[in-house]
Every structure is written in C-alpha cells, then in structure tokens.
Amino acid sequence: MFGAVAIALLGGAVVGMSRSINGRLTMTKGPFVASVWNHAIGFLLLTVYIVFVHRLGLPLLGQTPAFFFFGGVIGAFFVAISSHVFPRLGAARSGLLIIGAQMITGLLIDYLRGTAEFHIGQPAGVALIIVGIYLTRFSR
Known part of the structure; x- marks a missing residue:
C-alpha cells in the first residue's frame, strides 16, 4: 500500500x-x-x-x-x-480548485455507481472543500 x-x-x-x-x-x-x-x-x-x-x-x-x-x-x-x-x-489556487472539484465529483460518482457507503465524514469533508475553495477565491 x-x-x-x-x-x-x-x-x-x-x-x-x-x-x-x-x-x-x-x-x-x-x-x-x-x-x-x-x-x-x-x-x-x-x-x-x-x-x-x-x-x-x-x-x-x-x-x-x-x-x-x-x-x-x-x-x-x-x-x-x-x-x-x-x-x-496561480498554481496553488488552481490546484486547490481542481482537486476540490475532483474529490466532490469522485464522491458523486461513487454514490451514483453504488460503490460508496455513506458516513458523516463525507458531507463534512465536502463542506471543508467548499470552504477551502471559498477562502481561496476570496482571500488575497
């Protein structure tokens, strides 16, 4: 591993x-x-x-x-x-936005395919990603 x-x-x-x-x-x-x-x-x-x-x-x-x-x-x-x-x-902001979108999309694909089991950490993780995207977008 x-x-x-x-x-x-x-x-x-x-x-x-x-x-x-x-x-x-x-x-x-x-x-x-x-x-x-x-x-x-x-x-x-x-x-x-x-x-x-x-x-x-x-x-x-x-x-x-x-x-x-x-x-x-x-x-x-x-x-x-x-x-x-x-x-x-910039590299950091672009990377965060791209990776955040990849993680959210991956989670959605797992749910649509039925390969992911729901647990409370997943919506919390998505919320943190969205907060990170927001902070990256609006912080200077």
Whole structure:
C-alpha cells in the first residue's frame, strides 16, 4: 500500500509541474496549442512504450471498446482548461480548485455507481472543500 500511496503522491506532483509548464506555454501560444503539444508528446512517448516494451500495436486498438476513448476527450479538455487557468489563478489556487472539484465529483460518482457507503465524514469533508475553495477565491 505504501508504494501505491507514494506513486499517487508522485503523480500529483507531476500533474502540478505539468500544469505549470503548460501554463507558461499557454501565455505565449494559447491553451489549445499547449494542450496539443502536451498530448502529441505524450502520445509519442506512450506509443513507443506500448509498441516496444509491451510489443503491442494496432491489435490493442481494435480490442478497446469505443466508449473508453471518451477518457481521452475528457483528458484533452482537462489539459486545455488547466493550461488556461494556471497562469491566471496561480498554481496553488488552481490546484486547490481542481482537486476540490475532483474529490466532490469522485464522491458523486461513487454514490451514483453504488460503490460508496455513506458516513458523516463525507458531507463534512465536502463542506471543508467548499470552504477551502471559498477562502481561496476570496482571500488575497
């Protein structure tokens, strides 16, 4: 479990660094150009990994249900949005808003799928997230 937690923390740090770099690119080229570069380079690196390390190619593409490609659309939308807001709101404020929305959405998805059991800490946690978003938005 410690390994998974460490990887998740590393993932969060990498997302923060990526958003900061894309934010700088956004300031000169715009959020959609930053998103295209982000996805083009990511696509190339992951393609090399899949083809050469896992020795998979187009058969993998044919075995994937079409619905799962929607995740890529959502990912591209996320990169474009975060590239737009990071230089305008700053890394800390943008990160809090994005993570707060992710936590609230994740909780809603768990409830809609029936995979979460209700306990009193959940609404309290959501309330704290909303208070944090409010304080971030209105504090200077």
